[in-house]
Amino acid sequence: MRILPTRAASAALFNPQEALDQLPNSVLIIDKKTMAVLYANTAAEVFLKLSRKSFIGFEIRDLFGDDGAFYKSLEIFQKTGITQRVDVLLGIGSLRLDQKECLAYLILAPMEGSDLFLMEWFEIDQRNKSVREERLIMQARANKDLMRNLAHEIKNPLGGIKGAAQLLDYELPDPSLKEYTKVMIKEVDRLQLLVDRLLAPQKRQKQVTQVNIHEVLERVRSIVLAEFPKGLQITRFYDVSMPDFIGDKELLIQAVLNIVHNAAQILEDRIRDGDALIQLQSSISRNITIAKKRFKLALNINIIDNGPGIPSEIIDQIFLPLVSGRPSGSGLGLTLAQSFVQMHGGFISVQSIPGKTEFHIQIPYTSADFITSIDSRSSQ
Missing domain, CATH: 3.30.565.10 (Histidine kinase-like ATPase, C-terminal domain)
Incomplete structure (x- = not known):
């Protein structure tokens, strides 16, 4: 038998803020009259690189750059109240010291029964970004194996080469020829240092x-x-x-x-x-x-x-x-x-x-x- 939850139980289970925080897209809730931000979800925090406490209450123009398409869509929405869906170049406004721009798909939608509206966007290249991240992680793992194997293959012959060069340096009667053995020993030491750096992550005990x-x-x-x-x-x-x-x-x-x-x-x-x-x-x-x-x-x-x-x-x-x-x-x-x-x-x-x-x-x-x-x- 199917048991449906009561309205009170459903309300207790559902938290709108937690639901918005789970969304991968950035979401702001904005006062239509003042254009001030009243709410931001976690994806918006990540995009803006700011904690929501630091920009709640600021106007939209403080948060974003001066892309004309964005503000044109905003003006149309303010006048008509009709949901807007548009590709825009979103930037970071005066609250950030650096400048960031990205091509985003933007939605402006009214919230019925209130003077609030919702602004939602996601970066169009988000999928490509995820692919790049995964490729970088796989590349790093391959690098680690390559460095470890290469270092071990080089390390053992280096000891033999250095030992032979030191013996040769000792046996050579002509001092002028010893310049060549000194170069050999110096270069072996340089390669040894390089190998030690390659092996450093594996040799060091973590704290x-x-x-x-x-x-x-x-x-x-x-x-x-x-x-x-x-x-x-x-x-x-x-x-x-x-x-x-x-x-x-x-x-x-x-x-x-x-x-x-x-x-x-x-x-x-x-x-x-x-x-x-x-x-x-x-x-x-x-x-x-x-x-x-x-x-x-x-x-x-x-x-x-x-x-x-x-x-x-x-x-x-x-x-x-x-x-x-x-x-x-x-x-x-x-x-x-x-x-x-x-x-x-x-x-x-x-x-x-x-x-x-x-x-x-x-x-x-x-x-x-x-x-x-x-x-x-x-x-x-």
């Missing part, structure tokens, strides 16, 4: 503790500014409400440092001109999927610089070992950063155009057991 991500970011900021005291500005835009999470603080410091230090080196020309800028941002995502796993909460770190950008021919391979955008780069910094972040169940992605490069780190809030299981799988 899993409660981590405050802003302590990580501030540590990195102080290190980089100590090396580049003039001509470089590192600004911060933090969501201070973010809770601590479980992770390895030192590995995360190294991951973020690799990215920020790499950005500072690429900004060499701008540092000389005195207008180099790196921005560190933190925010929260809710109900997100990483590597086909669903998480209720994740932290976001965005590292943005105003450098020349990553060459288009290497951006898809930037996390591969020995791929670098700098002639003097080793091509390991970003590879190791990706590996360290993946040990926490997260990933790093990048977008770049001339004048703006943005690295996005996303790490789920997880238990110590989850981090341990990720770590054990990565070291197998």
